[in-house]
Amino acid sequence: MPNPTWKPFDSAMHHRLSAAETDSLPDSSFAFPRARKEPMTDASHVRNAIARFDQVQGVTDEDRDLAFANIQKAAAHFGVNMKETSWHQLGARRAS
Numbered sequence: 001m002p003n004p005t006w007k008p009f010d011s012a013m014h015h016r017l018s019a020a021e022t023d024s025l026p027d028s029s030f031a032f033p034r035a036r037k038e039p040m041t042d043a044s045h046v047r048n049a050i051a052r053f054d055q056v057q058g059v060t061d062e063d064r065d066l067a068f069a070n071i072q073k074a075a076a077h078f079g080v081n082m083k084e085t086s087w088h089q090l091g092a093r094r095a096s
Contacts, residue, residue, distance in 0.1 A: 002062075005033050006070035008077055009041055017041070031067040031074070035059050038067070043078035046071065050082065054091025 007028040017025075022039055031038035031049040037056050038049040049071050059067070068087035075082045084090055 001069050002066045004069040004073040005066065006031070006040060006073045008074075017045075031070045032056060032059055032063055033066070033070070034063060040071070040074040040078075043080050046074045046078050046080045049074075050080075050084075050090060053087060 005028050007026075009025060009029040017039060022036075025036075025039055025041070027033040027036060029039050029041060030036050031040055031053075035056070035058060037059070038045075038052060040046045040049050049067075053064075053067070053071070056064075056067075064087045068090075072082060074080075
């Protein structure tokens with residue numbers, strides 16, 4: 001698994017981010033930093049990144065590996081419990 005690149009950023013952003021706010025975030029604030037998808041500035045955004053992980057398009061498996069590592073790091077930081085141990089498990093619960 002790759003080393004996560006996620007870093008906490010501006011804990012004051014505890015709301016739905018505007019396009020301008022999202023654009024102003026550093027790459028290290030995103031689950032998918034190269035694609036700048038799924039910003040994670042608080043626990044709610046981390047939960048959204050987990051829920052939407054399998055909906056992200058235009059990314060490689062390498063991007064998903066990094067995004068999962070980033071989500072795990074952000075989840076630990078914000079106290080979000082994760083049962084998943086691999087990104088392949090994300091979205092599987094919707095299949096039933």
